[in-house]
Amino acid sequence: MSGELRTQVGQLARRSVLRTLRQPAQIVPALVFPLFLLAVNAGGLKDATSLPGFPTDSYITFVLAITFVQGALFSVMNTGTDLARDIETGFLNRMALTPLRGAALLSGLLAGSFVLGLVQAVAFLAVGLIGGAGIAAGAGGVLMILLLAVAITIAFGSIGLFAALRTGSGEAVQGLFPAFFVFLFLSSMALPLDLITTDWFHTVASINPVTYLLEAFRSLLIEGWEPGPLLLGFGIAAAIFALGMTAAARALKTRLVRT
Amino acid sequence: MSAAAKPAGFLAVARAVAWRSIHLFLHNPAFLIPSLLFPLFFFASFAGGLAAVANVPGFDFPSGYTAFQFVFVLLQSAAFGGVFTGFAMARDFETGFARRYLLAAANRQGIVAGYALAALFRALVTWTLLIAVALVAGMEIDGSGVDLVGLFGLALLVNVAATLWAAGVAMRIRSIQGAPLMQLPIFLILFLAPVYVPLDLLSGWIHAVAVVNPVTALLEAGRGFISGDPTVVGLAFAIALVLPILFALWSRGGLRRAEAAG
Numbered sequence: 465m466s467g468e469l470r471t472q473v474g475q476l477a478r479r480s481v482l483r484t485l486r487q488p489a490q491i492v493p494a495l496v497f498p499l500f501l502l503a504v505n506a507g508g509l510k511d512a513t514s515l516p517g518f519p520t521d522s523y524i525t526f527v528l529a530i531t532f533v534q535g536a537l538f539s540v541m542n543t544g545t546d547l548a549r550d551i552e553t554g555f556l557n558r559m560a561l562t563p564l565r566g567a568a569l570l571s572g573l574l575a576g577s578f579v580l581g582l583v584q585a586v587a588f589l590a591v592g593l594i595g596g597a598g599i600a601a602g603a604g605g606v607l608m609i610l611l612l613a614v615a616i617t618i619a620f621g622s623i624g625l626f627a628a629l630r631t632g633s634g635e636a637v638q639g640l641f642p643a644f645f646v647f648l649f650l651s652s653m654a655l656p657l658d659l660i661t662t663d664w665f666h667t668v669a670s671i672n673p674v675t676y677l678l679e680a681f682r683s684l685l686i687e688g689w690e691p692g693p694l695l696l697g698f699g700i701a702a703a704i705f706a707l708g709m710t711a712a713a714r715a716l717k718t719r720l721v722r723t
Numbered sequence: 724m725s726a727a728a729k730p731a732g733f734l735a736v737a738r739a740v741a742w743r744s745i746h747l748f749l750h751n752p753a754f755l756i757p758s759l760l761f762p763l764f765f766f767a768s769f770a771g772g773l774a775a776v777a778n779v780p781g782f783d784f785p786s787g788y789t790a791f792q793f794v795f796v797l798l799q800s801a802a803f804g805g806v807f808t809g810f811a812m813a814r815d816f817e818t819g820f821a822r823r824y825l826l827a828a829a830n831r832q833g834i835v836a837g838y839a840l841a842a843l844f845r846a847l848v849t850w851t852l853l854i855a856v857a858l859v860a861g862m863e864i865d866g867s868g869v870d871l872v873g874l875f876g877l878a879l880l881v882n883v884a885a886t887l888w889a890a891g892v893a894m895r896i897r898s899i900q901g902a903p904l905m906q907l908p909i910f911l912i913l914f915l916a917p918v919y920v921p922l923d924l925l926s927g928w929i930h931a932v933a934v935v936n937p938v939t940a941l942l943e944a945g946r947g948f949i950s951g952d953p954t955v956v957g958l959a960f961a962i963a964l965v966l967p968i969l970f971a972l973w974s975r976g977g978l979r980r981a982e983a984a985g
Contacts, residue, residue: 493903500911507929508919511779646760649768654919655775665771 472564476572483546484576490545494538494580495587498531502588505530505654506595515659520598520686528592529681530653532609533674535584536616537644539577544624544637547573551632551719566716570709574621581617585610601684608694609684615701616677620644622708629715651675673700733830740824740837744811745844758807758845762800762853766792770860773919781924786950789862793853794874794945795918798938800853801882802909804846809889809905812838816897816981825982835890835974842886843879850878865951873956874948877941880963885909887970894977897984916942937962 484490506524513523520526550556559569589609599605623644627637651674652660660666669675680697683690748754770792777788784791815821824834866874889905896904916938917925925933933939944959 500914504914504918504929507927508917508925509773509776510926511781511920511924512776514780515775515778646764649764650772652772653768654773659775660772662771662774665767665774669772 469565469568472568473572476564476568477575480546480573480576481579484542484580490538490542491580491583494535494542494584497538498534498584498588499591501534502527502531502591502595509654512655515655517656517659519656519682522596522598524592524595525597525685526656526682527654528588528597528685529678530648531588531592532585532613532681533616533677534648535588536581536613536620537641537648538584539580539617539621540624540627540644541638541641542580542624543573543577543621544628544640545634546576547625547628548632548634548637551628552634556719560720566713566720570622570625570712570716573625574618577618577621577624578614581614582610584617585613588613597685599684600686600688605684605689609681612680612684612694612697612701615698615705619701619704619708622705622712626708626712626715629712629719632719647672647674652678673704676700733833733836736824736828736830736833737836737840740834741840741844742837744808744838744841747811748841748845754807754811758804758849759852761803762796762849763856765799766796766853766856769796769919770857770862776919779920779924782920784921784946784950785952786863786865789857789860790864790949791946793857793862794949795913795916795942796853797850797874797878798881798941798945799913800849801846801878802885802913803906804849804882805842805885805887806889806906806909808838808842808845808886809893810899810902811841812890812893813896813899813901813905816893817899821897821981822985831978831982832975835887835978838890839883839886843882846878846882850875864949866948866953867951870948870951870953873953874945877945877948877959877963880960880967881941884963884966884970887967887974891970891973891977894974894981897981912936912938918942921946937966 502524505527509527510523512518513521513526518526547556550559589606593599599609601608624637627640628634631637650665650668651672652669653674657666657669657675657679660669676693676696677700679693683693683697687693748758770789773792774788776782777784777791812821815824821834825831828834864871888909892901892905895901915929915932916936917933922930922933922939922943940955940959940962944953944955947954947956
């Protein structure tokens with residue numbers, strides 16, 4: 465990365481981080497909603513561990529994985545809404561008049577996602593451990609969970625950038641939120657894939673990438689160090705990021721041509 | 724003055740407000756699609772993804788897990804039909820349209836009644852789709868026709884209560900920024916009930932909360948109706964009748980605030 469590009473990314477990243485930290489309306493729901501779902505699921509589905517073949521005796525350990533993915537989904541909305549506001553207020557147009565590179569703009573905007581993802585992952589892990597969850601992979605597993613959570617948050621953030629650039633509307637970005645939750649709900653969110661007995665749901669969950677993101681977290685929480693699920697999890701995060709950034713870069717070009 | 728229009732009364736106001744709200748709901752995909760899809764996704768996720776929970780020792784609901792979850796999603800969609808209508812009301816206040824309602828309506832309670840009718844229509848549309856999907860998914864209904872009337876009667880009262888709650892918030896805040904305040908308490912109270920398993924299988928803090936949560940009685944009665952084994956019917960209907968009365972007072976207070984704000 466050239467010095468000029470580094471400076472541009474740095475300036476925008478600083479703005480993105482400060483903007484995220486100064487908006488409790490973005491941070492609080494992104495922390496509270498996943499923790500609420502964790503509490504409800506851990507209490508309500510505790511007996512599911514008695515099903516034959518359930519991989520752990522601790523449902524909270526199993527369900528803790530959901531919080532990281534659910535939290536990451538908030539970055540679609542937060543990153544997208546921030547950029548959409550920049551478009552709506554004309555800030556992006558002013559940026560377009562400067563020598564700022566598109567890559568710097570997109571990368572800088574994801575810095576807020578990075579910080580939010582880290583804050584969320586630390587909070588979710590802390591609450592999970594206080595609530596009795598275990599981490600089979602030990603201290604190294606904690607670091608890997610944080611890394612994976614941040615990677616997924618940034619990957620989903622890139623989708624938010626694309627959505628904002630494509631629609632140019634904060635309301636439209638907000639409207640996408642339920643659509644992303646469908647991926648979470650139609651995954652192995654509440655039971656392991658092997659224990660999903662409804663055929664069509666098993667098929668959908670098997671092809672849903674969110675299932676494998678959850679399994680990457682669960683491998684560290686329940687099994688220990690399992691390279692397969694971890695590689696798959698990071699690979700899916702990388703694929704989402706690559707798709708999101710490519711689509712966002714194209715949408716940025718189109719938007720700048722339009723304006 | 725012979726040409727002057729007579730101020731619209733309660734029924735005329737309610738009809739006009741309901742017509743406009745229903746028209747907007749049906750003609751705007753951004754309003755229609757989430758209302759229809761949300762309950763279906765919850766139903767698919769819970770009834771499909773958690774079907775194995777029916778094998779948990781002690782789970783003895785006779786009509787199967789699909790019917791068990793159908794009742795929750797039915798009541799949830801009833802409540803959220805009211806909440807979404809509250810969003811529409813808040814949007815009308817934000818854009819200034821509701822002020823025109825206030826100016827034109829001689830009986831302003833008709834405005835709230837109109838939104839409530841629209842919420843009911845919205846819920847009926849959702850329920851029709853939900854029932855169709857549930858039946859296709861193989862849901863067993865062991866209750867009689869009378870039991871089903873009881874089940875949908877409860878859902879209807881929940882819809883009215885949620886609408887009046889959301890209306891009270893919408894008329895106090897008069898901005899779509901009040902949306903979280905409308906939906907969060909309803910979301911919390913719904914999910915702090917026995918959503919996934921019967922009350923007896925819950926333990927710890929969530930059992931303690933579910934025991935005192937009024938939604939628990941509504942769910943248990945609804946599940947009793949669908950399985951043909953009615954239970955806690957009196958308590959459930961007492962709760963379902965008291966809630967709309969309380970929230971009617973809440974929404975009347977909201978209407979007065981909105982009138983005072985001009």
